[in-house]
Amino acid sequence: MINNAVLTGRLTKDVELRYTPNGVAVGTFTLAIDRRTTNQQGERETDFIPVVVWRQQAELCSQYLKKGQQAAVVGRIQVRNYENGEGRRVYVTEVVAEQVQFLSAPTGSNASAGSNATNSNATHSNSSSSQQSNENPFAGDQRPIDISDDDLPF
Known part of the structure; x- marks a missing residue:
């Protein structure tokens, strides 16, 4: 059986x-998702989908996620x-x-934080290396990136 949802x-x-009483973190939020089609008045309708995240991913x-920011969620209904x-x-x-991808740039004091939360056991291997790997090397840099066509996967 397949039960897979992908939302942005x-x-x-x-x-x-x-x-929870056992100390397990649980986070809830709602994603507003515009429909592709318009109604009879020419307006796009919006679906509001409740999302639940657990453990370290919830924290x-x-x-890092705040009201108005974009996020992609992969999970199950x-x-x-x-x-x-x-x-x-x-x-x-x-x-x-099961996975949450932060699509909007972080704001405020957490601006140098990571932009991705995955399953809790795959998120961070240790605190010192995760702090360095979470920094965006291209943040605030508007210069073109020099990549050879041979390096592209398509």
Whole structure:
């Protein structure tokens, strides 16, 4: 069976970070994604897709993703349900992220931080080398990049 979702959109608000009773980080945010087609009034409609991220990836998203920034999410669609305080069954459909790619440039004091969060066990090998590898060598540099056609994969 295949359950794979790939989304690109903008955050509607900052990531909400919480912790389970066992201390596991869980982050939630909503991606606003414009539809390709327009409605009868000629306007594009927008879908608002809830996303859940776990563990270190949730902490990284909370630290570096802010309202309005673009992000790409690869994950799976999950439907869960619970009984609310009124005794009614509530169904929730959401995307559980396996990878989150930060597409907007970071702002503020975190500007030199990384632009990618993947599965928590593949994110950082150690803190000193990850700090250096997360810096964008092309940030603020508008010069052309000298690459031979032989180096391009296509």
